[in-house]
Amino acid sequence: VTPRTDATQExxxxxxxxxxxxxxxxxxxxxLPPALDAQLKRDAGLNSFEYHVLAALSxxxxxxxxxxxxxxxxxxxxxxxxxxxxxxxQAGWVVRRSCxxxxxxxxxxxxxxxxxxxxxxxxxxxxxxxxxxxxxxxPEQLAALGEAARIIVDAIExxxxxxxxxxxx
Amino acid sequence: VTPRTDATQExxxxxxxxxxxxxxxxxxxxxLPPALDAQLKRDAGLNSFEYHVLAALSxxxxxxxxxxxxxxxxxxxxxxxxxxxxxxxQAGWVVRRSCxxxxxxxxxxxxxxxxxxxxxxxxxxxxxxxxxxxxxxxPEQLAALGEAARIIVDAIExxxxxxxxxxxx
DNA sequence: AAAGATTGATGCTTCAATCTTT
DNA sequence: AAAGATTGAAGCATCAATCTTT
Numbered sequence: 001v002t003p004r005t006d007a008t009q010e011x012x013x014x015x016x017x018x019x020x021x022x023x024x025x026x027x028x029x030x031x032l033p034p035a036l037d038a039q040l041k042r043d044a045g046l047n048s049f050e051y052h053v054l055a056a057l058s059x060x061x062x063x064x065x066x067x068x069x070x071x072x073x074x075x076x077x078x079x080x081x082x083x084x085x086x087x088x089x090q091a092g093w094v095v096r097r098s099c100x101x102x103x104x105x106x107x108x109x110x111x112x113x114x115x116x117x118x119x120x121x122x123x124x125x126x127x128x129x130x131x132x133x134x135x136x137x138x139p140e141q142l143a144a145l146g147e148a149a150r151i152i153v154d155a156i157e158x159x160x161x162x163x164x165x166x167x168x169x
Numbered sequence: 170v171t172p173r174t175d176a177t178q179e180x181x182x183x184x185x186x187x188x189x190x191x192x193x194x195x196x197x198x199x200x201l202p203p204a205l206d207a208q209l210k211r212d213a214g215l216n217s218f219e220y221h222v223l224a225a226l227s228x229x230x231x232x233x234x235x236x237x238x239x240x241x242x243x244x245x246x247x248x249x250x251x252x253x254x255x256x257x258x259q260a261g262w263v264v265r266r267s268c269x270x271x272x273x274x275x276x277x278x279x280x281x282x283x284x285x286x287x288x289x290x291x292x293x294x295x296x297x298x299x300x301x302x303x304x305x306x307x308p309e310q311l312a313a314l315g316e317a318a319r320i321i322v323d324a325i326e327x328x329x330x331x332x333x334x335x336x337x338x
Numbered sequence: 339a340a341a342g343a344t345t346g347a348t349g350c351t352t353c354a355a356t357c358t359t360t
Numbered sequence: 361a362a363a364g365a366t367t368g369a370a371g372c373a374t375c376a377a378t379c380t381t382t
Binding site: 011012013014017018020021022024025026027028029030031032033035048052075076123124126127129130131132133134136137139141142143144145146147148149150151152153155156157 | 180181182183186187189190191193194195196197198199200201202204217221244245292293295296298299300301302303305306308310311312313314315316317318319320321322324325326
């Protein structure tokens with residue numbers, strides 16, 4: 001596509017170099033998530049989001065977390081989390097209980113079976129993360145990737161990055 | 170989660186530094202695609218994949234492309250492409266015709282309306298790409314991101330990267 | 339028979355509406 | 361009334377099965 005001189009909202013087109021990098025990034029976000037999903041689905045019967053929910057719970061104090069905090073940690077909407085936790089609860093890996101306090105707060109807890117499940121499945125997932133990313137890059141390349149990722153995530157949702165290392169630009 | 174010394178398949182855990190970078194990347198692939206999707210859906214009524222299909226066609230000779238080539242360019246499965254082109258054809262932006270040759274080859278063509286559509290919508294998409302990525306990073310950071318992305322994509326599907334600049338490692 | 343493409347079913351995500359608790 | 365969470369409907373992706381053409 002070639003740029004249109006639209007008087008409505010002038011937008012600078014991308015240079016050839018910028019376009020090439022942008023396309024590489026687009027290729028990444030089109031292929032990496034499906035690749036990770038496929039490994040998890042095949043080996044663990046989980047999708048990426050469910051895996052991250054279990055992982056986040058496994059690191060919480062006593063494995064309890066407010067649904068709203070869990071949603072932020074797993075980077076999903078309340079609705080998406082509700083559906084996912086429903087499935088995880090069905091499987092016996094998570095339970096919910098209402099918790100006294102303001103609003104209609106509800107806590108989710110990772111059961112012993114859930115802990116065993118995530119412990120069983122993480123080696124396979126880490127192996128895939130190594131194969132496709134961590135071991136495929138030099139430490140410098142990996143660090144640069146991480147830094148760029150933090151800046152972009154920060155540009156998307158300035159407040160939802162507290163749990164990540166700050167982008168130092 | 171902590172590593173389990175599973176005799177089955179030794180997997181080296183990630184170092185703290187590796188884990189931090191990995192998590193930043195995971196945050197990126199959890200947030201950037203939804204952000205781009207949201208802009209396209211809101212402003213253009215298209216999802217990312219449909220946009221890429223139109224964009225790929227707009228750059229093809231005479232705006233004709235074999236379905237199989239289009240699938241590779243847009244990085245989607247044949248099935249996904251079929252469904253998407255079905256919707257785009259409904260909207261009048263694409264037409265299909267069978268093309269003589271081996272197998273059951275079918276070509277897709279971007280109509281004039283389709284060309285107008287992608288031309289109308291790309292400025293808004295480029296603006297978002299600039300805001301979230303291109304203008305948020307220094308040229309060096311963008312180049313490093315692109316390079317890492319190419320290496321990872323190459324690790325995922327070694328043959329489907331012909332249309333990207335080669336990763337020079 | 340094999341490659342190319344499509345179809346239909348299933349499952350997950352999103353969106354809007356709703357319910358509950360303070 | 362407002363925040364937190366859930367629900368159901370609609371849309372898209374994936375998978376397996378199918379159809380078509382050489």
